[in-house]
Amino acid sequence: MQSCFTDDAVEQALITGIRDYMQKCGFSRCHLGLSGGIDSALVAYLAVQAAGKDNVACFSMPSRFSSQGSKDDAAGLASNLGCRYETLPIEATFTAFLDTLQPVFADRPFDVAEENLQARIRGTLLMAYANKFNSMLLATGNKSELAMGYCTLYGDMNGALAPIGDLFKTEVFMLCRQINERTDGIIPETILTKPPSAELRPNQTDQDSLPPYDLLDAILKLYLYDNLDASEITAQGFDGVLVRRIIRSAASAEFKRRQAPPVLKVSPRAFGMGRRMPIARTVYEIE
Numbered sequence: 001m002q003s004c005f006t007d008d009a010v011e012q013a014l015i016t017g018i019r020d021y022m023q024k025c026g027f028s029r030c031h032l033g034l035s036g037g038i039d040s041a042l043v044a045y046l047a048v049q050a051a052g053k054d055n056v057a058c059f060s061m062p063s064r065f066s067s068q069g070s071k072d073d074a075a076g077l078a079s080n081l082g083c084r085y086e087t088l089p090i091e092a093t094f095t096a097f098l099d100t101l102q103p104v105f106a107d108r109p110f111d112v113a114e115e116n117l118q119a120r121i122r123g124t125l126l127m128a129y130a131n132k133f134n135s136m137l138l139a140t141g142n143k144s145e146l147a148m149g150y151c152t153l154y155g156d157m158n159g160a161l162a163p164i165g166d167l168f169k170t171e172v173f174m175l176c177r178q179i180n181e182r183t184d185g186i187i188p189e190t191i192l193t194k195p196p197s198a199e200l201r202p203n204q205t206d207q208d209s210l211p212p213y214d215l216l217d218a219i220l221k222l223y224l225y226d227n228l229d230a231s232e233i234t235a236q237g238f239d240g241v242l243v244r245r246i247i248r249s250a251a252s253a254e255f256k257r258r259q260a261p262p263v264l265k266v267s268p269r270a271f272g273m274g275r276r277m278p279i280a281r282t283v284y285e286i287e
Contacts, residue, residue: 008182010266011046011175014163017264018050018138021161027136031129033122033156034058034078034085035199036070040140041077041191042176043163047138048081056083057135061090061122065199069190076188090121097121115200119155127158136160139261144169146260146271147220148246149253150210157260165263166270168217169196211242219246225268 022030030047034040040058047056058081060074071087078085097117105113130137139159143166145151164172173192180187196206196213210216219238222228223246230247234240257271 008178010167011179013266014046014264015049018046018161018163021264022051022136025136025160027134027160029055029057029133029135030138031057031059031126031133031135032138032140032159033126034060034074035140036060036067036073036077036191037196038172038176038187038191039142039164039169041073041187042172042179043138043140044077044081044083045176045179045187046163048083053082054084056081057129058083058085059126059129060085060087061125062087063090063094063118063199065118065201065204067199069194070199073188073191077186077191080186080188088125090118090125093121094118110201115198116152116155118200119152119198123152123155123158130160138163139165141165141260142167142169142172143263143267143271144210144213144217144220146257146263147224147253148210148216148249149256150206151256151260153256153259157256159261162261162263165260165272166265166267168220169213170217173213211246215242216246219243220250223247223250 018030022028028051030051032040032043032047034044044056044058058074058078060071062071075085094117098114126137129135137159139157139162141151141156141162142164146162146165151157167175176187176192180189180192197204198206206213211219215238219233219242222233222236228236230240230243233243260272262272263270
């Protein structure tokens with residue numbers, strides 16, 4: 001499938017989509033969590049173009065696992081964009097939750113429960129701001145994450161709109177590079193070059209849980225856009241075990257996508273636009 005990233009059409013469509021959706025829903029202001037990663041960087045840039053820098057607020061919400069580099073990158077981007085930037089540390093809140101849960105968790109090892117707890121604390125803070133200041137919260141997840149369920153319900157999935165929810169991760173990188181070429185590097189280069197990470201545990205990277213994004217996105221496009229099944233995708237030269245793993249993960253994450261905010265459609269087939277995973281077919285194929 002040919003890429004649609006040949007000019008600024010996708011960027012302008014996303015900007016227009018954010019602006020129109022805000023207006024139709026009665027919002028003049030919007031906000032988001034700014035992690036220092038590439039997804040939130042792109043959403044922040046698009047939001048400023050859509051609503052104006054004076055109407056966009058970005059929040060850094062560091063925990064014990066947040067790197068100094070990510071905090072610096074978030075602050076640097078907000079400075080470049082000229083929008084409001086606030087820091088709301090979540091460490092004390094996270095510790096309080098852990099203390100409350102300690103008797104129930106019974107000294108079990110740190111796992112996805114504690115990781116997701118951090119995302120949900122951040123989501124709660126962002127929704128509190130939305131309520132207090134009548135501001136539209138923008139979710140920052142991409143299509144690769146939505147497909148694989150690499151996102152947290154009632155956490156980073158919180159929001160009224162997911163502007164880049166129809167962009168695969170590789171397309172997020174591509175669009176950010178195009179934006180930087182036109183804006184003399186408004187997005188700090190370190191955001192584009194560091195390994196993507198949710199920073200919810202020590203030394204975490206996305207590739208701990210997901211295949212490399214170029215490989216993942218290639219398989220997802222064949223599955224989602226071309227309607228190929230596991231055997232047909234494998235026949236194109238992809239590892240069969242990996243293909244089946246990706247399809248199984250995509251099918252099992254449907255319950256999350258059912259509760260995701262709407263996305264701005266810029267691809268041939270977007271989640272929430274009639275596309276539901278063929279769960280029964282997929283299970284039979286894999287088993």
